Amino acid sequence: MMIxxxxxTKRFGTxxxxxxxxxEIRSGELIALLxxxxxxxxTLLRIIAGLDRPDDGEILFDGVNALTRSVAAxxxxxxxxxxxxxxxxxxxxxxxxxxxxxxxxxxxxxTEIRSRVRKLLDLVQLSWLAERYPNQLSGGQRQRVALARxxxxxxxxxxxxxxxxxxxxKVRKELRRWLRGLHEEIHVTSVxxxxxxxxxxxxxxxxxxxxxxxxxxxxxxxxxxxxxxxPFVHEFIGETIATPITIENGVVSYAGATIGLDNQGVRxxxxxxxxxxxxxxxxxxxxxxxxxxVARIHGLGPARRIEVAxxxxxxxxxxxxxxxxxxxxxxxxxxxxxRQYRIFASPAE
Amino acid sequence: xxxxxSTRFRPTKRSAxxxxxxxxxxxxxxxxxxxGAFLFVFLVLPLFTVFQQAFxxxxxxxxxxxxxxxxxxxxxxxxxxxxMSVAANLAFGLVAAWAITRFExxxxxxxxxxxxxxxxxxxxxxGLVFVLLxxxxxxxxxxxxxxxxxxxxxxxxxxxxxxFVTFPFVARELIPLMQEQGLQEEExxxxxxxSGLQTFFRVTLPNVKWALLxxxxxxxxxxxxxxxxxxxxxxxxxxxxxxxxxxxxxLYDEYHFTAAFAVASLLALLALVTLVAKTVLEGQxxxx
Numbered sequence: 001m002m003i004x005x006x007x008x009t010k011r012f013g014t015x016x017x018x019x020x021x022x023x024e025i026r027s028g029e030l031i032a033l034l035x036x037x038x039x040x041x042x043t044l045l046r047i048i049a050g051l052d053r054p055d056d057g058e059i060l061f062d063g064v065n066a067l068t069r070s071v072a073a074x075x076x077x078x079x080x081x082x083x084x085x086x087x088x089x090x091x092x093x094x095x096x097x098x099x100x101x102x103x104x105x106x107x108x109x110x111t112e113i114r115s116r117v118r119k120l121l122d123l124v125q126l127s128w129l130a131e132r133y134p135n136q137l138s139g140g141q142r143q144r145v146a147l148a149r150x151x152x153x154x155x156x157x158x159x160x161x162x163x164x165x166x167x168x169x170k171v172r173k174e175l176r177r178w179l180r181g182l183h184e185e186i187h188v189t190s191v192x193x194x195x196x197x198x199x200x201x202x203x204x205x206x207x208x209x210x211x212x213x214x215x216x217x218x219x220x221x222x223x224x225x226x227x228x229x230x231p232f233v234h235e236f237i238g239e240t241i242a243t244p245i246t247i248e249n250g251v252v253s254y255a256g257a258t259i260g261l262d263n264q265g266v267r268x269x270x271x272x273x274x275x276x277x278x279x280x281x282x283x284x285x286x287x288x289x290x291x292x293x294v295a296r297i298h299g300l301g302p303a304r305r306i307e308v309a310x311x312x313x314x315x316x317x318x319x320x321x322x323x324x325x326x327x328x329x330x331x332x333x334x335x336x337x338x339r340q341y342r343i344f345a346s347p348a349e
Numbered sequence: 350x351x352x353x354x355s356t357r358f359r360p361t362k363r364s365a366x367x368x369x370x371x372x373x374x375x376x377x378x379x380x381x382x383x384x385g386a387f388l389f390v391f392l393v394l395p396l397f398t399v400f401q402q403a404f405x406x407x408x409x410x411x412x413x414x415x416x417x418x419x420x421x422x423x424x425x426x427x428x429x430x431x432x433m434s435v436a437a438n439l440a441f442g443l444v445a446a447w448a449i450t451r452f453e454x455x456x457x458x459x460x461x462x463x464x465x466x467x468x469x470x471x472x473x474x475x476g477l478v479f480v481l482l483x484x485x486x487x488x489x490x491x492x493x494x495x496x497x498x499x500x501x502x503x504x505x506x507x508x509x510x511x512x513f514v515t516f517p518f519v520a521r522e523l524i525p526l527m528q529e530q531g532l533q534e535e536e537x538x539x540x541x542x543x544s545g546l547q548t549f550f551r552v553t554l555p556n557v558k559w560a561l562l563x564x565x566x567x568x569x570x571x572x573x574x575x576x577x578x579x580x581x582x583x584x585x586x587x588x589x590x591x592x593x594x595x596x597x598x599x600l601y602d603e604y605h606f607t608a609a610f611a612v613a614s615l616l617a618l619l620a621l622v623t624l625v626a627k628t629v630l631e632g633q634x635x636x637x
Binding site: 049050051071072076077078080082084085086087088097098101102149150152153 | 538
């Protein structure tokens, strides 16, 4: 199913949780809403589900206004952050709930309900726990029960709120891979909320980066990582060295000296230079953008992390990643020059 | 009887290493002995005395005292009043707890405070309030007389006064539990297509059933034992508006000690049953 969000606004008292959000979600897509806590991502998810109402704006499901429809009529499968399993029901009854509360003609015969629930429990690989109660399960198992319960009503869209937030790192990774596999199998339009960029980048077809109630960028994981649209996205996703610079007549200067970088079409004035730690190359001091002394070298594996104390900024440290083979030693004076970089104008003050 | 505002005692979970004890053994023994002696003098001994007095002249007078028509009328009235006030407070407690834990509205903290009011007001004042409202000289007195409705010095007044006094018990048990459980399970039920009623009966109610029963139990114990408020509104019409506690007082004042203690022993028995039921319920609530 296609979901369209038009100009959705939501306030809680004086706090603006969402400010004019527009978003198109394509049928069968797996979308991540990524942002720091308090950015409004969960509010957006709850509004799509119908658990909250927007103050303004529209939600369309396949072109039909969803706001006039109740949560039940929207046929959304919602997986809550803390699972919200019914604690007094067995796993089986939890999954069967959505089928049992149906009335009249929609009500399936008991045998049909049982076979459907069994199929779902097979799908989430929990058939052997059918008679257990939620408090007898591990976090990962609860998560899968919550998912099976949401899928039981054959939702047109699956909404997941921080689906892996409450799990430990190892289980989280396993479950993530499993969810990706499941999505490829059943292909239901899915939206999940996360504050974990790794999760979003690994799992999603497209990532929606949200900050302070506004969408900063929508794109494939590669897109948002390699072509961040805003300074926020650059800093939020992946590691970033951010350096204040100034641009005068199109010439970029840092700490009073020109550094020979392209202004990338950014207007004159204060700006910020963004570089990934592994996009810095060691160059002779004469050709360098930044010069400094190697303060510390650490890290195992393919790269070395070098902390460089800048001459231009006493107390300032730049962390760069160099190949393991590079011959740099502590105390040495080196020059650094970004191979790739982005420049964003500083917001007007 | 159970004191208003009595809180639940729950054994705290002991850590694997056991509690860290620094007090020497004699001190520990002394503390335990003081607590034990206190309990014995103030709780066990009086309870024992009630039963001892009740049976002091043998089983015959005991049975006779209880089979007395006035005693039977008092017992019936007490059961009726307890039933009605428990039913009313069950409904009110659920609604109030629901409103307070599920909605945001103005005056919410005022409502919370008001629910506790019967705990802080003397029952005698509660009774007087109803006399002022519904009595012959009261606010609604003229209206009631015109329509020939008797509230004060009649059963409805006793029910009202008892309801007022027992009004916090159910709500007070439910509110903290429902606050702790939050609304996620209910939201989940709704997102799965359940109607409001289905959500209430299949999700909300099963989640609070032990706390609810516990509240009902306390409410019932208090309703049966209430003296002050009921005494003011009852009018002490023998065989008609005397509840068990009032009946006991009358018997005692008239020097029918054995009979007074015989009826009192029934109330004491109720307390013991309540105590056992309370322990069982707490066990259930902890397990679920």
